[in-house]
Amino acid sequence: MIPFLGQGAPAAGADAAHFQALFELATNGKFILDRERRVRRANPAAYRSFGAPGRELIGLPFAQLFTPASQAALDQAFARAVNPSNRPAPLAAEGLTLEGSPFPLEVIVSGSGVGAAAGFEVVVRDLQERAALLRALADRAEQFDRSHRDLREVEVAAAQFLEGPLRQLATQAQELARRLQGKLDRETGDFLTVAQESSARMEGIVAGLITFVQVDTRGQRFRMVSTQSCLDGVLQRVGPTLREAGATVGHGPLPDVEADPDQLGQVFQQLLVNAIKFRGTDAPNIQVLAQDQGKDVAFAVRDNGVGIGPEDQEKVFGLFHRLPYSSRAPGTGVGLALAKRIVERHGGRIWVESTGVAGAGSTVWFTLPKRQLVPESPPAARVAAPRTEEGFNLAGILVAHRLKELV
Secondary structure (H helix, E strand, C coil): CCCCCCCCCCCCHHHHHHHHHHHHHCCCEEEEEECCCEEEEECHHHHHHCCCCCCCCCCCEHHHHECHHHHHHHHHHHHHHHCCCCCCCCEEEEEECCCCCEEEEEEEEEEECCHHHCEEEEEEEECHHHHHHHHHHHHHHHHHHHHHHHHHHHHHHHHHHHHHHHHHHHHHHHHHHHHCCCCCCHHHHHHHHHHHHHHHHHHHHHHHHHHHHCCCCCCCCCEEECHHHHHHHHHHHCHHHHHHHCCEEEECCCCCEEECHHHHHHHHHHHHHHHHHCCCCCCCEEEEEEEEECCEEEEEEECCCCCCCHHHCCHHHCCCCCCCCHHHCCCCCCHHHHHHHHHHHCCCCEEEEECCCCCCCEEEEEEEECCCCCCCCCCCCCCCCCCCHHHHHHHHHHHHHHHHHHC
């Protein structure tokens, strides 16, 4: 609290002028009140806050500057201020301009002076600017959320728009191959095989894209999940792939976490399948580990595969990103992006550690909170795709252009 005249400040000279300047130039409103709580002095900031330029505040009852709803709290603040042992504390209140318009304030009341000079000092912080800023931030957040929903609608529409034609294309290619079996020359047969493989891959990409864009809207509510049971279920599902590759999978103790069980299983499955796809010359050896990090658990999936170079360790989690040596391992470029989105939905993060040396392998880490701090909202209804032909055409063109580059 800056001392004013009458509260221990020098009565005259340069120091008095200094305190007077501080009082006048303060950015917050400052009042000096007498013991009856009438305004004795007010600085320019106080006049600005209460809309009183050219009008007089001096002599007004201080209570007149506040709404009736704030009176009881103000009375308590003044009662506390009478006792000098009580530390002044900020109080949220609603002020009234001299025109009668309410506005938010923060008020600090303290006692000043002794004897006949006893009274109060009050600092008021006008919160109108902060309230306007909060409203602007809320508006921007709503705008961002609306744009996010619109983008999801386009993504889902694009994927659903392409899903049917691609399935039809794959079916027709298979039927054509069946009918013409043994009747085609080698080059034409190769063309037909490429068409079948490309349509199958495009189907996989679209299916992965639909799963990717629906992570937030189609997920289950979070609940306590046995990570051990979740991993056991994944190992059962990918068992044939593991046996075919001659892979071994070991794990340490795995703690329970609050999560979407199906999505957690998708993360483990994607990381295990990737470890098989990008194996080295030795049989795959995969270890699943967990580290307690206080409020979080850090999980690791470690392999002895070909590794990932430093230049690709961030890119690998991008949608449709494929590593330089990915041509020998079938895939859609969606898997690790899907894992990242799921982890981020749970409030965690995911990254990879690797020297990039073949045989040294990679370790993919991801963190999950033990308990979710923010309650999960119910899964949203299926996002409706745009109904106009133009909407479908635009969505289809956007994704089809990207698929053309991939296939």
